[in-house]
Amino acid sequence: MSGRLPVILDCDTGTDDAVAILLAALHPGLDLLGVTTVWGNHDVRDTTDNTLRVLDLVGRRDVGVHPGRNAPHRPRLEPLPSGRADLPPGLDLPAASLLPGSEAVEWLVSTLRAATEPVALVATGPLTNLAAALAADRSILRSVARLVVLGGTHRAAGVTPYAERNVWCDPEAAADVLAAPFRDLLLVTMDATLSAPLTAADARRLRALGTPAAMAAASFVETRIEWYRRDEAMAAVGGAPLHDPLAVAALVVPDLLTTVRASVRVERTDPTTYGATRFAAEVDEARGRLAVAVRADRERYRDLLMTTLG
Template identity: 85%
Template sequence: MSARLPVVLDGDPGTDDAVAILLAALHPRLELLGVTTVWGNHDLRDTTDNALRVLDLVGRGDVGVHPGRNEPVRPRREPLPSGRDDLPPSLDLPAPVSAASEEAVEWLVATLRAATEPVALVATGPLTNLAAALAADRSLTGSVGRLVVLGGAHRAAGVTPYAERNVWCDPEAAADVLAAPFRDLLLVTMDATFSAPLTAADAARLRAHGTPAAVAAAAFVEARIEWYRRDPALAAAGAAPLHDPLAVAALVEPDLLTTLRASVRVERTDPTTYGATRFAAEVDEARGRVAVAVRADRRRYVDLLCATLGGAAPTQKGH
């Protein structure tokens, strides 16, 4: 096996962020250097506590959890509704034994400056921490081999008819990050995640593996299916998207995603479409700097989750 790919995961756990952490912590081809937490789904205190719970569950307390920013990088045009009353702030996992490490932005800057090989950076929450790190040292982009952002929407709706929640929470940060000169930037949109929802049968398949990671992921999927019953199409299918792990999956099985090249900007002035991701002329294959994932192979995604969280080394081909 070749050397593992060093990865930093930045997010706001959350059930789907939790599965992303499990996938990054347990996949044999990834070396999880640390998890940085950010506001978003809930207050930073809760997202940090949730990250610690997930890592302790699978015996990865050696991975540092670094609490980051708890508000947008610059003031929003319009107030953000406080909290998410529709989601419990704490994951239904044992309380953590491990403690949080040093602050996220300082740790990100120091880690990327010291990197001797390119680091993969996966962002599954508002991009506040990344924007703050870039403001401290814009040259950090040279240390990032690939940046995968779970965010944006091409044609699918998000938290508003126009905007996906991670970008909508901090459009200024998203604009800063998407404009920075990263050598390889992939945007995993809601179009991709909604194209590969998980079902109760997938949850049962995960649970059958019996490992702590697989059983926890199964419970999260079941809870998400219940939550998404408010969506008529998903209720009819008995399914729910599992957004954030798809961004981690892109590192190890990039061809399970269908991508387009695009020029992307973030809407920050129009109050009606605030936080929308705008794709020049829909897509710009000739000049597009960003790879935009718009579809995913559902079967291969579920296979990858089961193999990794169930404890078997996943295969790359031939599913």
């Protein structure tokens, strides 16, 4: 055993997923086994290409990238375009010399079946790949030490007044995954990520570090700040949330987040509140213990990013 925590990321790679990959690829306490890609921010061909570019940037050509599903696990109540028209599909990074590996769901199942020590899973996009892997072989639950899901919202508004985008993209997959009896399941909500925005000053500090990872992250933060100017609260602080890396940060700084114990139900039948995460302040032992992150320590989060990417 290396003493590092084996980790698999499942991403719909855009700007904040990119920083999550950088954090997982560069943190000395994590052993990144591979990255699976999924639809969400964009079509899976774009999220896969973005992921390859990020890993190539920091010389992690040893980490396999496995393209996954490009549509919801089961049909939605209403159609949803694959991808986002309000975001550019590609990251402003050099083209990768890497090629994608085997299909994501097959790779997830085979890797977890063969695991000789427990693995942490971090999902920062729609949960389509994970739901499909569970449907293929439920025994993989035994190999997962911890599942961290970037998704859901408690009081903060998301892509709708009720729903966060990752869950809203594929509520059926989210319902399947969040109901599965993982031994340790953490849901990092928008309430937590919105409590820890990065600012233009943080971007300048990142850029001053001078490493490829830190300079790329600085550009992504600046892009996000510009995009979030449409949000009144974020415009007021001159910042933007960096959602996805917070899910990776939770693996290495466990007390970074304020959590509550709860059970969760994903709304799948009411078109008005479709994709909402409904929390009950109780522990449902039969379905596993769910921790829900509702706040984050902004300064410690920022310092972790600086230290690791620098």
